Amino acid sequence: MWKALVKKRFFIFALIAVVVLSIVGPILPRYYTQLLTLTLITALFATSLNIEIGYAGMMPLGQATFYGLGAYSFGLLVIKAHLPIFPAVICGLLISMIISVIIGYLCIRRNLFIFGLLHLAFNIVFITLVSKWVNLTGGSSGFTATLRPAFLSSYVSFYFFVLVMVVVAYAIIKILVESPFGKIAQGMRENEERLNFLGVNTKRFQLVLFVASGFFAALAGVLLAMNNNGIYPAYFALTVSVQGLMMVIIGGMYFFIGPTLGALLVTIFSTEVSNFTSYWQGWLGVVMVIWVTRFKEGILFRRQSKASKKIPAIEMNK
Amino acid sequence: MDLATVVRQLLIGISSGMVLYVVAAGIALTLAGMNLINFAQGAFYILGAFLCFQLTRFTSFWVALLLGPIILALLGGLMEIFLLRRIYKKSFLFQMVLTMGITFILISVMEFIWGRTGRAVSIPPGLNTFVPLMGMDFPVYYIFIIAISGVFALVLWLMFEKTKLGMLFRAIISDRGMVGHLGINVSLLCTVMFMFSIWLSGIAGVAMAPIMGINAENSMNTLFSALIIIIVGGLTSLRGTFFAALVVGVVSSLGVMFLPWFYTLLPATIMVLVLLFKPEGLFEKRGD
Numbered sequence: 001m002w003k004a005l006v007k008k009r010f011f012i013f014a015l016i017a018v019v020v021l022s023i024v025g026p027i028l029p030r031y032y033t034q035l036l037t038l039t040l041i042t043a044l045f046a047t048s049l050n051i052e053i054g055y056a057g058m059m060p061l062g063q064a065t066f067y068g069l070g071a072y073s074f075g076l077l078v079i080k081a082h083l084p085i086f087p088a089v090i091c092g093l094l095i096s097m098i099i100s101v102i103i104g105y106l107c108i109r110r111n112l113f114i115f116g117l118l119h120l121a122f123n124i125v126f127i128t129l130v131s132k133w134v135n136l137t138g139g140s141s142g143f144t145a146t147l148r149p150a151f152l153s154s155y156v157s158f159y160f161f162v163l164v165m166v167v168v169a170y171a172i173i174k175i176l177v178e179s180p181f182g183k184i185a186q187g188m189r190e191n192e193e194r195l196n197f198l199g200v201n202t203k204r205f206q207l208v209l210f211v212a213s214g215f216f217a218a219l220a221g222v223l224l225a226m227n228n229n230g231i232y233p234a235y236f237a238l239t240v241s242v243q244g245l246m247m248v249i250i251g252g253m254y255f256f257i258g259p260t261l262g263a264l265l266v267t268i269f270s271t272e273v274s275n276f277t278s279y280w281q282g283w284l285g286v287v288m289v290i291w292v293t294r295f296k297e298g299i300l301f302r303r304q305s306k307a308s309k310k311i312p313a314i315e316m317n318k
Numbered sequence: 319m320d321l322a323t324v325v326r327q328l329l330i331g332i333s334s335g336m337v338l339y340v341v342a343a344g345i346a347l348t349l350a351g352m353n354l355i356n357f358a359q360g361a362f363y364i365l366g367a368f369l370c371f372q373l374t375r376f377t378s379f380w381v382a383l384l385l386g387p388i389i390l391a392l393l394g395g396l397m398e399i400f401l402l403r404r405i406y407k408k409s410f411l412f413q414m415v416l417t418m419g420i421t422f423i424l425i426s427v428m429e430f431i432w433g434r435t436g437r438a439v440s441i442p443p444g445l446n447t448f449v450p451l452m453g454m455d456f457p458v459y460y461i462f463i464i465a466i467s468g469v470f471a472l473v474l475w476l477m478f479e480k481t482k483l484g485m486l487f488r489a490i491i492s493d494r495g496m497v498g499h500l501g502i503n504v505s506l507l508c509t510v511m512f513m514f515s516i517w518l519s520g521i522a523g524v525a526m527a528p529i530m531g532i533n534a535e536n537s538m539n540t541l542f543s544a545l546i547i548i549i550v551g552g553l554t555s556l557r558g559t560f561f562a563a564l565v566v567g568v569v570s571s572l573g574v575m576f577l578p579w580f581y582t583l584l585p586a587t588i589m590v591l592v593l594l595f596k597p598e599g600l601f602e603k604r605g606d
Contacts, residue, residue, distance in 0.1 A: 029526070053411065059409065059410055059411055061410075061414055106590075106594055109594075110597050114593065116596050117415050117545075117549055117553075117593070118590075118593050120545070120588050120591060121546075121549065121586070121590055122590070124542050124545070124546070124586050124589075125583070125586045125587075125590060127542075128586055129583065132582050132583065136537070160459075176569065183395075194370075198547055238538060240416040240417075240482060242414065242415060242419075245411055245414060245415050246415050246419075247412065247416055248411075249412065250468055254510075279424065279426040279429065279430060281422045281426055282425065282426020282427065282430075283425050284419075284422060284424055285418075285419040285420065285422030285423035286419070286423060287419075288400060288415055288416065288418070288419030288422070289419040289420060289423065292404075292405060292412050292415050292419065293404045293405065293416065294414045304457050
């Protein structure tokens with residue numbers, strides 16, 4: 001089980017990354033540490049997406065559902081039910097997981113194309129639900145409240161908290177995708193029909209991957225709610241889903257670390273551009289268009305020719 | 319709640335359904351013919367409304383109705399040739415990211431040019447009247463909307479079933495490779511098809527401009543509504559899309575009266591129910 005983590009190259013790389021991040025965090029000025037915190041959170045979100053995209057070839061077009069779900073179920077438990085922070089985190093994650101089992105069960109019943117659309121459909125449902133159910137969710141203005149425990153109130157301690165959570169989550173994801181289970185997921189990406197002939201119940205695997213992906217997205221959502229000290233409907237926005245896909249595509253979907261690099265680039269780009277123009281979304285759009293039409297396979301693409309096996313475009317008119 | 323109010327809501331529902339049909343038909347067309355899901359359709363619809371606002375400053379509404387969609391179609395043609403061609407036959411992820419990127423750009427450009435506060439266009443003279451309807455005054459413009467959308471629905475159907483171009487479109491939908499082997503320029507045809515779908519959203523945008531608050535932020539809402547309709551209608555069928563648009567329009571406008579706290583969720587609820595129980599589309603025969 002631990003083999004995946006102690007694979008020499010990956011282990012050294014991860015160790016260096018963690019050491020560098022722990023040294024860099026406290027010395028950087030406050031602004032950059034906070035930016036780094038946000039990057040780590042979005043990186044976890046993008047990596048959760050990649051469980052489905054890169055390893056199983058599924059198309060989660062509306063992943064912001066679980067991002068927002070994690071943030072809201074945690075935030076509302078604190079704000080409305082007055083639970084202490086850490087029980088609320090655990091209950092919030094449990095609630096998101098239960099909802100993601102239900103959504104997942106409903107989504108995977110047909111083919112992968114319908115899966116993508118249903119995923120998007122549930123995102124639209126949640127956007128509407130959150131902005132209209134004002135009594136529970138606070139409507140379009142959301143809630144602002146202290147969502148961090150006292151010992152995390154300083155930005156450095158919160159940075160380390162996020163770092164630890166993200167590293168633990170990455171370790172679990174890495175074990176998951178490198179396990180025999182993950183290999184079956186990759187088989188599903190390449191040829192689902194053949195796996196069915198081999199007697200593998202691919203639907204069950206898709207459901208487990210879906211729930212795992214939803215769980216880590218929800219965890220990222222919880223961290224985001226803590227980071228912003230509030231829950232806002234923007235967490236559910238389709239823009240967030242698209243930015244997630246963007247990070248995966250920019251970084252390269254066949255690499256474990258790809259979405260993280262994508263998240264780094266996209267987060268820094270959006271934050272820096274939004275500092276001097278309010279039209280940052282348009283500039284992000286420009287980058288998205290140029291990237292998708294020019295580079296296509298992600299920055300890590302050239303490193304490994306094995307990855308040239310693309311996700312086949314799903315044919316509509318079979 | 320009397321009958322007249324119900325009829326009034328019914329007519330408003332039909333008119334909004336018909337307009338959404340014209341927008342959604344564009345998405346359904348490119349999805350069927352080019353395997354391309356165009357998330358930018360909503361932004362083009364709003365852009366059409368803004369063009370109407372801009373053009374009615376110089377000319378009449380009717381000229382805007384003619385010119386606006388054509389300008390949009392040319393823009394769509396450029397977009398197809400320079401951007402979309404590169405990502406055919408790729409995963410839907412790329413299409414989503416590309417067309418959503420175009421949406422972001424269009425929204426920012428519209429906000430930059432026309433501001434974020436929203437604009438309004440006055441109803442053209444002649445249509446700015448009321449007709450008596452069961453003891454109430456009903457605005458003529460809604461009837462105009464129903465009429466013009468109905469005409470375009472009919473034109474779309476006639477073009478598809480009766481003309482050479484429609485035949486080619488249908489041929490591409492059923493077997494794209496074969497059409498290519500017959501010596502027909504498929505990529506040119508795809509460009510035309512895409513321009514046509516954008517032109518449709520332009521028509522809808524210009525026609526709706528006088529009775530909506532024109533705001534770039536609404537692009538996403540329009541996109542949601544159109545996506546819901548094509549999903550309910552079975553994704554690639556124009557007939558299914560038409561009936562789905564009517565159902566969604568009427569249900570949500572009657573929902574305003576009967577379920578005021580829930581009506582904004584009605585279209586999404588219909589969509590989820592359809593996807594769960596009849597994912598091939600509400601009005602399609604069940605295949606295998």
